[in-house]
Amino acid sequence: MHEEPAASGRRSYAIREMFATLQGEGGQAGRVSVFCRFAGCNLWTGREADRAAAVCRFCDTEFVGTDGSGGGRFGSAEALAEAIERMWPGEGPARRYVVFTGGEPLLQLDAALIGAVRARGFEVAVETNGTIEAPAGIDWICVSPKAGAEWRQRGGAELKLVYPQPELMPEACEDSAFGQYFLQPMDGPDRVANTEAAIAYCLAHPKWRLSVQTHKMLGIP
Numbered sequence: 001m002h003e004e005p006a007a008s009g010r011r012s013y014a015i016r017e018m019f020a021t022l023q024g025e026g027g028q029a030g031r032v033s034v035f036c037r038f039a040g041c042n043l044w045t046g047r048e049a050d051r052a053a054a055v056c057r058f059c060d061t062e063f064v065g066t067d068g069s070g071g072g073r074f075g076s077a078e079a080l081a082e083a084i085e086r087m088w089p090g091e092g093p094a095r096r097y098v099v100f101t102g103g104e105p106l107l108q109l110d111a112a113l114i115g116a117v118r119a120r121g122f123e124v125a126v127e128t129n130g131t132i133e134a135p136a137g138i139d140w141i142c143v144s145p146k147a148g149a150e151w152r153q154r155g156g157a158e159l160k161l162v163y164p165q166p167e168l169m170p171e172a173c174e175d176s177a178f179g180q181y182f183l184q185p186m187d188g189p190d191r192v193a194n195t196e197a198a199i200a201y202c203l204a205h206p207k208w209r210l211s212v213q214t215h216k217m218l219g220i221p
């Protein structure tokens with residue numbers, strides 16, 4: 001059923017999990033962050049049986065359901081923002097930072113939720129596949145476009161291309177307006193080879209920087 005966004009926000013937000021950690025990737029790597037992972041994606045159902053036929057087939061993330069740690073259905077933007085604030089591990093309100101990810105966060109993130117976390121002193125980041133234009137009020141937009149998918153959000157703080165995607169090579173991503181351009185080696189059985197290939201590409205094309213998934217190396221969420 002179609003849900004009309006209202007001033008007070010969606011009827012509910014479906015959250016897979018929530019946790020405090022260090023941002024592992026991209027231009028904010030190392031920054032203390034609350035991660036709020038929305039359930040659901042428009043490029044894969046999240047079911048292994050559907051992976052081979054999905055638009056996005058290399059996903060490293062569990063995003064189905066609301067039963068992860070800190071997850072649930074939140075009935076209002078205020079209720080979800082309160083839960084995010086409770087997750088913040090720092091001693092005071094300084095440097096508060098929330099990363100909305102998923103699944104695909106722009107299926108659910110709206111003005112009411114952005115306003116509610118900003119009112120609690122959070123800077124707002126999003127990790128998106130770029131198929132849906134971002135709403136106003138986001139401080140750090142990270143777009144990770146996917147081969148075979150529409151790409152609407154073509155500007156932001158960083159573009160983070162999972163590499164390699166033979167049908168979406170870096171050259172094809174440069175008609176866009178991002179502050180930084182990253183290649184992130186595709187994790188999976190070929191991670192080592194993909195990392196070597198990404199390093200070689202960056203060395204030859206210095207517009208591109210390497211993003212390694214540092215949280216996986218560190219064993220933190």
Ligand SMILES: C[S@@+](CC[C@H](N)C(=O)[O-])C[C@H]1O[C@@H](n2cnc3c(N)ncnc32)[C@H](O)[C@@H]1O
Binds near residue numbers: 060143
């Ligand atoms: C799980 S996605 C969620 C946000 C959004 N759906 C997206 O794709 O950007 C978070 C980040 O992980 C990246 N990612 C997903 N699977 C990956 C993999 N196997 N190797 C490296 N990065 C991956 C995505 O491209 C994205 O930058």
Ligand SMILES: Nc1nc2[nH]cc(C(=O)O)c2c(=O)[nH]1
Binds near residue numbers: 022023035061127
């Ligand atoms: N530490 C950490 N950094 C991340 N950067 C992007 C992530 C994501 O899954 O969106 C992620 C994540 O899941 N954990």
Ligand code: SF4
Binds near residue numbers: 042043057058102104
């Ligand atoms: S678009 Fe993002 S969340 Fe969706 S399947 Fe791909 S990597 Fe996973």
Ligand SMILES: [Mg+2]
Binds near residue numbers: 060061
């Ligand atoms: Mg992740």
